[in-house]
Amino acid sequence: MAGTEFVGARLRAARQAKGWTLDDLASRAGMSASTLSRLESGKRQAGLELLVPLTRMLGIRIDDLVAEPADPRVRRPSTTRHGHVVAPLTREDSPVQTYKVTFPPLAEAPEPRVHDGFEWFYVLSGRVRLVLGESELVLERGEAAEFDTRTPHSISAIGSKPAEVVSIFSPDGEKLHTRTAH
Template sequence: MASELDQVGPRLRAARREHGWTLDDLAARAGMSASTLSRLESGKRQASLELLLPLTRRLGIRIDDLLANEAGDPRVRRAPTKRNGMVVAPLTLDDSPVQTFKITFPPTATTPDPRVHDGFEWFYVLSGSIRLMLDGVEHVIERGEAAEFSTHVPHSISASADGPAEVLSIFSASGERLHTRLSDD
C-alpha cells in the first residue's frame, strides 16, 4: 500500500503543472496553504481525503487518478470474428476508450446500403482498395491512404471487386458497436 501512496505527490504535481498552475495558484483555488500543497507533492505530508478532495475537484481529476495503476497484461487476446464475409480482428482491449480493429473486406461488385449512426470513424488501408460511399459520393481509398468522417453522414464501406482489402479502423464506442457487433442482416 505504501508504494501506491508514494505516487500521490508526483501525480498531484504533474496534474497541477498540466494546468500551468503554480503551487500558490492551486493552493488558493483549493483553500489551503501553498506550504501544505508543497509538502503533499513532495511526500512530506500524508495525503488525506480532506486534503485531496478539494485539490482533485479543482484539477478536474479523480482521486483514483492519483493512485498507482496495476500494470496488467497489455497483450490483446480477443478472437477475430466473421460478419457478412468480413474478418474483424480486435487490436485493443475490450475496455479501451477507443476501439481499433484490423478488418478484411471480401471483394464485392456491389456496395452495401448506406447507414447513419452516432459516432466518428477513421481508417487506414493496408492492402487492396476501399470504396467509401459518403453522402452518395463514391471515394476510392487506396493502399497507404486514410479517411475520416462523421458517421452522421450516410456511408458504406466495402472492398472493390478487384480483390479483398485490409484496413485499420478506429471507431468511437457507438460506431464500433454498429460496425463490429451487429448480427448478419
C-alpha cells in the same frame, strides 16, 4: 498503499493543471510549501492527513493519486463478421472505437447500407473499394476516407488480395459494424 510511487508526480500534475504554485496549493490546504514540495518530489511519505486536504482543494479523489496505472494493452479477441476479420485496437470503455479490419477480396461490391454514425478509415495494405452514394472509389495503401454513414455505403477489398484498414467509428457506427446481431 498501492501505487504510492506515483503520488508525487500526480499531485504535481494536478496542481499545475490548476495553474497553482506550490505556495498557492499549500496555503489553501493548510500546510507549508516545503511539505508539499517534499510530497511532490517523493521525499516525504503521503499519509491521509496530508492527502485529504490536498485532494479537496484540487477537486480530485485520493484514488486519482494512488491507483495503479491501467495495463495499456488491448486484449480483446478478433471476430469475423460478414466475411471480414475485425481486430479491436481500443479497450471497450474507450471513448472512440478503433479496429483493424481485414476485408476479403470480392468481385462485386456488397449491397450498400445506411445507418446513423460516422466512419473514418485508413488503408494499411491492399486496395479498397468504397461505394458511397452514387460514387465508387478505389483507395490505395496510405489513403484515408471519412464519411457520414447515413449515405448508402459499402467497403470491400478489390483485386486478388485482402485489404487491411484501420477503422474509427462513432458510437452508432461501431455498434452496427462490430456487434453480432442477436
